[in-house]
Amino acid sequence: MSTSRPSASPHWERLERAALDEDDAAFDGALDAALATARNEANPEAGLQAALSTRLQAELGAEVSLEAPRPPPEPPPAVRAPEAGPFGRDSGVVAVVRESGRSLRLAQGVGLLAAGVAIGFVWGRAPAWQDARAHALEVAAATSSARAPEGGVPTMSAGEGAAAGPTGGDATPPGAVARASEANAASDAARPAATSARVASAAPAKTKARRATPPVDDRLRFVLQQLRKAQLFLRASEPVRALAALDELDARVPSTLLSDERDATRVLAWCDAGEAQKARVLAARVLERAPDSPYAVSLRESCAGRQELLEQMRERTSNPAR
Amino acid sequence: MFVWRPRRIALAADTHAGLGLPDVDRALPPAATPPVPATFEQLYHEHFDFTFRTLRNLGVAPMSLPDAVQEVWLAVHRQLSRFEGRSSHRTWLFSIALNTARNQRRWQRRHQHTTPLPDDLPDPATNPDQLHVGRETLGFVHEFLTTLDEPRRVLFISQLLEDLSADETAELLGLERTQVYHRVRDLRRAFKRWVLARRKEST
Numbered sequence: 001m002s003t004s005r006p007s008a009s010p011h012w013e014r015l016e017r018a019a020l021d022e023d024d025a026a027f028d029g030a031l032d033a034a035l036a037t038a039r040n041e042a043n044p045e046a047g048l049q050a051a052l053s054t055r056l057q058a059e060l061g062a063e064v065s066l067e068a069p070r071p072p073p074e075p076p077p078a079v080r081a082p083e084a085g086p087f088g089r090d091s092g093v094v095a096v097v098r099e100s101g102r103s104l105r106l107a108q109g110v111g112l113l114a115a116g117v118a119i120g121f122v123w124g125r126a127p128a129w130q131d132a133r134a135h136a137l138e139v140a141a142a143t144s145s146a147r148a149p150e151g152g153v154p155t156m157s158a159g160e161g162a163a164a165g166p167t168g169g170d171a172t173p174p175g176a177v178a179r180a181s182e183a184n185a186a187s188d189a190a191r192p193a194a195t196s197a198r199v200a201s202a203a204p205a206k207t208k209a210r211r212a213t214p215p216v217d218d219r220l221r222f223v224l225q226q227l228r229k230a231q232l233f234l235r236a237s238e239p240v241r242a243l244a245a246l247d248e249l250d251a252r253v254p255s256t257l258l259s260d261e262r263d264a265t266r267v268l269a270w271c272d273a274g275e276a277q278k279a280r281v282l283a284a285r286v287l288e289r290a291p292d293s294p295y296a297v298s299l300r301e302s303c304a305g306r307q308e309l310l311e312q313m314r315e316r317t318s319n320p321a322r
Numbered sequence: 323m324f325v326w327r328p329r330r331i332a333l334a335a336d337t338h339a340g341l342g343l344p345d346v347d348r349a350l351p352p353a354a355t356p357p358v359p360a361t362f363e364q365l366y367h368e369h370f371d372f373t374f375r376t377l378r379n380l381g382v383a384p385m386s387l388p389d390a391v392q393e394v395w396l397a398v399h400r401q402l403s404r405f406e407g408r409s410s411h412r413t414w415l416f417s418i419a420l421n422t423a424r425n426q427r428r429w430q431r432r433h434q435h436t437t438p439l440p441d442d443l444p445d446p447a448t449n450p451d452q453l454h455v456g457r458e459t460l461g462f463v464h465e466f467l468t469t470l471d472e473p474r475r476v477l478f479i480s481q482l483l484e485d486l487s488a489d490e491t492a493e494l495l496g497l498e499r500t501q502v503y504h505r506v507r508d509l510r511r512a513f514k515r516w517v518l519a520r521r522k523e524s525t
Contacts, residue, residue: 006465006520009458019517027514031482038463039483041456042375044391049370052388056366056395064362064399235454298455 010294011037033294040224046232219253227258230265239272260286264295271303279304362399365411370395372412372484373419379467379479380423383430394422413490416480466516474509481506 006012011034018027053066060066226249233242246266255262263286270279283304287296299305360368373394374387382390397418405414463483467475473495480486480494481502488502497505 006524007458007462009455009462011455011459012462012517015514015517016521019514019521024511024514028510031510031513034459035463035482037456038460039375041460042378042483043371044374048374048388052370052391052395053366055388056392059392059396060399064366066363066366231454231456295455 008297009034009037010297013297014294040228043228046229219257223249223253223257223262227261227265230269234265234269234272237272239269242269243273260290260293260295264293264299267299267304268302276303360411362402365398365402365415366395369411369415373415376416376419376479376484377423379464379483380420380475381464381467382423382426386426386430390419390422390426393425394419397422409493410487410490412484412486413493416476416484416486416494420476462520466513469516470509470512474505477502477505478509482509 011030014030015027015034018030057064057066226245230242230245230249233239233245243266246262246269249262263282267279267283267286270276270282279302283299283302286293287299290296293299370391374391377387377390377394378384394415398415401418409417467478470478476495477491480491481488486494488499491497491502492499495502
């Protein structure tokens with residue numbers, strides 16, 4: 001058996017290129033990418049574990065309980081709203097950090113920003129304390145550093161800054177200092193309402209923030225699971241179910257995560273489903289975005305690539321002069 | 323100064339309870355952080371894929387994989403009460419899978435006089451639409467693995483495919499951690515040489 005290439009895998013092409021270039025770093029990168037793909041491919045087929053569980057259960061009897069199947073892949077779970085204050089150490093932001101295992105500072109910053117934006121939004125809309133806000137904004141620059149935060153709220157949260165910005169909170173108007181006591185009194189009077197509004201607004205804000213930033217590990221795991229499911233359906237010549245798996249994935253996780261893999265799988269699924277036109281458009285987009293993608297060869301050799309060739313041939317036939 | 327070194331994983335003759343399984347847990351030094359005790363069910367659900375992949379990468383034939391996986395988990399069930407947490411769960415499971423793979427190969431040598439065609443025989447006329455990057459990639463990775471002797475194959479699987487820690491791999495192979503790093507680097511270079519050689523063959 002003689003083939004032009006030892007493997008049709010695009011990973012092989014990358015490895016060959018890096019090896020020929022004598023670029024060890026590039027080769028190691030290509031090797032790691034190939035091994036990640038191989039590792040994913042070496043996983044058991046869907047349903048095998050359930051079948052083996054039944055066999056093993058019969059062998060081991062009632063000593064063990066393996067019947068319960070593993071839960072199906074779920075979208076990243078939303079973290080339950082905590083009862084502590086919105087910025088306390090036991091707040092939902094910190095819980096997200098713990099669950100995701102990511103940088104504490106980064107997530108706290110994101111949480112503060114999200115909560116701050118929500119506060120700013122409510123602040124800008126709530127009519128009950130509009131007057132107090134107007135006064136408070138006038139003296140914000142003069143008083144913000146002297147005022148202690150309440151309930152653990154940082155001295156100047158992003159939301160407060162955002163609220164102050166459009167009305168010129170940074171530029172203290174003439175006479176602002178003279179009106180400082182008046183403004184303080186007004187804002188003190190408004191504080192209970194503002195505080196309750198902050199608490200009320202922070203809860204949905206936190207939920208939104210958590211939904212927007214689920215644990216990265218969970219998202220990645222979910223994406224890989226759905227991709228694998230789609231590829232298994234493709235291999236089983238069930239492109240419609242493969243597309244359904246990809247649609248479910250797109251609905252739950254932003255398409256920026258492993259976008260090349262997702263788009264390449266979708267192109268192949270559309271090819272199998274007879275949707276060559278859609279496949280061609282998407283393949284062109286992928287190739288334009290990442291011409292050196294490991295999936296470029298697959299895409300060019302798929303129905304999408306062949307369709308393009310056919311059109312070029314038709315064009316040449318209809319315009320022989322060209 | 324006397325330095326206690328773990329002995330290498332038992333070879334085929336050094337078996338446990340006639341099952342071809344080494345008592346790796348006793349052979350290894352105490353792990354730096356003992357693993358949290360786990361029930362059989364927890365281990366099974368958490369590491370089923372890991373044992374399947376390990377057996378597959380160790381060269382167990384696809385048609386024998388379900389039996390091999392079952393054998394591994396029956397052995398885990400038998401030996402779990404004796405597991406003292408001296409090694410990590412994955413190191414322990416890997417060693418059981420390794421011995422199961424050896425037993426499978428030995429059984430096949432004894433009972434099969436003809437060499438069956440591999441299930442994943444490459445098809446030169448691959449339909450582009452059916453082209454599957456994963457399968458092709460796994461194919462050439464396995465092809466490279468067949469060129470390695472067992473210790474280097476174990477090193478490749480544990481370090482490059484399964485991401486075991488250097489300490490876990492060192493325990494598994496009876497090496498120092500620095501030796502693991504050096505040998506992994508050598509393996510990468512060997513893979514590169516193999517790619518170039520295969521390219522030369524095909525052109």
